[in-house]
Amino acid sequence: METKPQEQTRKPRADAVRNRERVLHAAKLVFSAGGPDASLEAVARQAGVGIGTLYRHFPTREDLFEAVYRREVEQLSELAEELKSEPSPVEALRRWLRSTVQFVATKKGMMAALAIVMTANSELAAYSHGHLTRSIGALLARAVEAGEVRADVTADDLLRALIGMCYMHDQTGWQQSVLRLLDVFVDGLRVGKGRAREA
CATH class of the missing domain: 1.10.357.10 (Tetracycline Repressor, domain 2)
Structure with a gap:
């Protein structure tokens, strides 16, 4: 029973790591294209995450x-x-x-x-x-x-x-x-x- 809280703390951490990787990959694609679409909103859309998730990993x-x-x-x-x-x-x-x-x-x-x-x-x-x-x-x-x-x-x-x-x-x-x-x-x-x- 004591391992359950540990398992619960691992999953969000793993999800957070995956989200961060998705954002970085998406940012590379969006920034490579350049132009007016190279915005943080475009990065969040490309990564499939909310803009709030992006800002949690990268405040600025x-x-x-x-x-x-x-x-x-x-x-x-x-x-x-x-x-x-x-x-x-x-x-x-x-x-x-x-x-x-x-x-x-x-x-x-x-x-x-x-x-x-x-x-x-x-x-x-x-x-x-x-x-x-x-x-x-x-x-x-x-x-x-x-x-x-x-x-x-x-x-x-x-x-x-x-x-x-x-x-x-x-x-x-x-x-x-x-x-x-x-x-x-x-x-x-x-x-x-x-x-x-x-x-």
Whole structure:
């Protein structure tokens, strides 16, 4: 009989965790679309929860933006770890860069708010830069050691290039354009016989 109250306390907690995950997933979809529909109400509808549930997990818009942002950074770090087993180091690097374009797309609907959050929270900016630099740095080092890409580029070089390519993210069709440019860019990093990308 004593375990019943414990079971009752676990279920709401599990439901709360699931609701939080649903909200974060929905927020990613809504923010990626951007535009006038990128509202907290749209996120709640997409998640299938009430706006009150959303606010219980994320009291302010900035709280939700930061949580989505951190989740995206964490997933990119996890992807980098997974890609270390990719047979071709240069293709692993290419896949990570392409995934980062989706990360930029998610940020599209919350750029203004993120700018405020980043300014007020230097730890978040350091967290993001540190994780992304380590992720791309590890993949780049592996590709260099394998002799697949040139050795005179750094992780910061790649991140700056990627940010530059995504600069026009407010224009229609920008993602496809950036993905095409990324392929050209990565192929330009390749050395020797591997320079021409296989179809």
